[in-house]
Amino acid sequence: MxxxxxxxxxxxxxxxxxxxxxxxxxxxxxxxxxxxxxxxxxxxxxxxxxxxxxxxxxxxxxxxxxxxxxxxxxxxxxxxxxxxxxxxxxxxxxxxxxxxxxxxxxxxxxxxxxxxxxxxxxxxxxxxxxxxxxxxxxxxxxxxxxxxxxxxxxxxxxxxxxxxxxxxxxxxxxxxxxxxxxxxxADRSGFVVNALLVPYLLSAIRMVESGFATKEDVDKAMVLGCAHPMGPLALTDLVGLDTVKSIADSMYTEFKEPLYSAPPLLLRMVEAGLLGKKSGAGFYQY
Ligand code: CAA
Ligand code: NAD
Structure with a gap:
């Protein structure tokens, strides 16, 4: 005991x-x-x-x-x-x-x-x-x-x-x-939540990167259309862009699936020090 x-x-x-x-x-x-x-x-x-x-x-x-x-x-x-x-x-x-x-x-x-x-x-x-x-x-x-x-x-x-x-x-x-x-x-990269959540966050970043929709509209769509407490870009800012990138890298190393690969916009923002809420700026200003 x-x-x-x-x-x-x-x-x-x-x-x-x-x-x-x-x-x-x-x-x-x-x-x-x-x-x-x-x-x-x-x-x-x-x-x-x-x-x-x-x-x-x-x-x-x-x-x-x-x-x-x-x-x-x-x-x-x-x-x-x-x-x-x-x-x-x-x-x-x-x-x-x-x-x-x-x-x-x-x-x-x-x-x-x-x-x-x-x-x-x-x-x-x-x-x-x-x-x-x-x-x-x-x-x-x-x-x-x-x-x-x-x-x-x-x-x-x-x-x-x-x-x-x-x-x-x-x-x-x-x-x-x-x-x-x-x-x-199970001991698989991303475990249950991030294996599901992070591909969604990366897809939202790709959407903004490709001009599919603005960050504000992507976030508004998920808050009002799916009752999420915050949209994916605001959530990426909350988690930290450096952390989201590291999670994506780790899952990509494990599964080799394109859906886990970090989009260039995320890489550039991390290189620029735009890490989200903790650094004062990311997709939004704090
Ligand atoms: N400490 C204590 N209480 C807090 C708090 C904190 N840091 N932040 C918020 N709260 C409380 C507030 O007091 C409030 O309580 P009441 O409703 O009882 O008054 C409640 O939480 C809601 O807070 P707010 O009204 O201030 O703000 P909000 O309604 O906008 O909610 C939020 C803020 C809690 C962050 C909400 O937007 C939310 O849940 N967002 C999603 C967060 C999410 O998905 N997190 C998971 C990220 S992924 C992860 O964590 C795993 C990983 O490995 C990356
Ligand atoms: P953070 O950037 O807020 O904090 C990082 C911490 O690491 C700080 O305490 C810092 O002093 C310390 N640190 C940095 N470099 C170090 C080094 N070389 N040696 C020792 N300590 C060092 O990050 P966070 O969001 O608190 O994330 C911490 C951990 O929690 C990560 O593994 C992250 O993946 C995980 N996590 C993050 C979230 C999230 O939403 N941010 C959610 C769940 C789990």
Missing amino acids: SEKIQRVGIIGAGQMGAGIAEVCARAHVDVLVFEQSRELAAAGRARILRSLDRGVSSGKITEREREQTAWRLRFTSDLGDFADRQLVVEAVLESEEVKTAIFAELDKIVTDPQAVLASNTSSIPIMKIAVATENPERVVGMHFFNPVPVLPLVELITTLKTSETVAKRAESFAADVLGKQVVRS
Whole structure:
């Protein structure tokens, strides 16, 4: 019988890492967040506090809960501080090289043989990350959705090597502690959601690129015609154009299907630093 997970580590405090840290801290879990520098850690903390403020202003949490949640969040720039973590969720940029280097180091630091080492990757097959460790049975994919405090889904991805005890521990943490709904996916690039969603986003970019329709009309069409909460170009801006490109590249590498190939307009915008909401401009200005 594994111990209840009470000590969580989050690697990265960008959009996703901050969101995952926030929901864990709101669920009364002790949260330690790794960022590469003090400046990035301060920016990550500010991001979480803004989101908590939003929770207070929309009546979702009280002032007291906001304060207590903020207390449960600590930051570090030394991965060595993760030695006592029972669950670590990695949420750094979508790069196989960066993620495997982190997992190789993390595997040596986290001592508990029943600890769960999870990646929030959008598309990289988990086995590619797991084989960077000496204990691949501890590695799973725990894929959260953006914005994490709002969207109730977590995809759980197990590999050919993941132990079922570790998978059940991750699943029960997501469901029973965080209150998320869990679906399981095979270890295939993009998992369930992005394998369906990203070709749609890429098609919308191709539509705009070819002059088929304006970005405003493509977005309006999907919001009003299909009741989506936002159109595909606004959603690409929310996810981050760099991330959408990396997801497309990873799925193209896996399946070799043209529908996954990143259109030139997306490549040019990423090269220009037009990454969407996080950089202040993408298909729209923020
Ligand atoms: N923190 C806490 N609460 C938040 C929040 C945040 N960061 N952002 C929004 N909310 C809450 C608001 O308080 C509001 O709650 P109430 O309705 O109870 O008042 C609710 O969420 C809706 O927010 P808003 O009214 O401010 O804004 P909106 O109605 O325009 O919704 C949105 C914003 C939630 C982003 C919505 O447009 C949406 O769901 N869009 C689609 C997002 C989506 O598809 N995400 C998946 C991306 S793919 C992915 O994540 C996987 C990947 O690997 C790339
Ligand atoms: P982001 O750009 O907001 O944050 C990137 C994070 O990676 C930051 O914390 C940054 O400090 C860190 N980082 C960058 N380079 C690094 C390096 N060399 N070493 C260590 N850390 C580094 O990205 P995000 O949107 O939070 O995405 C993070 C992960 O979550 C990615 O794997 C992405 O595919 C996945 N994801 C993203 C979304 C989304 O909608 N954006 C949804 C689900 C999953």
